Amino acid sequence: MKDNYEFRIRVIAALGFLVGAKVLNVQLPFLFKLAVDWLSSATGNATALASFTAANSTQLALFATPVSVLIGYGIARTGASAFNELRTAVFSKVALRTIRSVSRKVFSHLDDLDLRYHLSRETGALNRIIDRGSRAINFILSSMVFNVVPTILEISLVSGILAYKFGAHFAWITSLSVAAYVAFTLTVTQVIIKS
Known part of the structure; x- marks a missing residue:
């Protein structure tokens, strides 16, 4: 796969x-x-609506009515879901090709082994081990690409926005809270696995 540009492009696209x-x-x-600010000021008096309009003039240029804000919200939500689905569709060929390549190498290695090795092993046990290995590769690829990396990216984006809007203290609190949660979860998981 080192020379295959299609898969590099697929990974970059994903x-x-x-x-x-x-x-x-x-x-x-x-x-x-x-949308909530606009609707809450629209139900208030005219002075509050005028002050809200003056304070948010750049945002209002994009969204003329509360309905357009809600439509923009729906488009953004749908776009995020569509990007997630496109990522899954684009990356699935890479994951399946990787699993097939590793399974082929394992089969080739088993084929090269001595006859004595195959006579001392059960065929079903080898088949089960190969199947578990390919499922483990699929699990690791999907959990890293679809869970761990997106979560780290989203936490980084949120921390950056908090640091920009409210100061670095809020970003540090958010990051340290997430790190403490991850450490606690991993510790408890290890304790449960050992018992």
């Missing part, structure tokens, strides 16, 4: 879709905030 989905996902609360 990472692009991942970043696009997370950027849209991080924008959703801002759109929702804008």
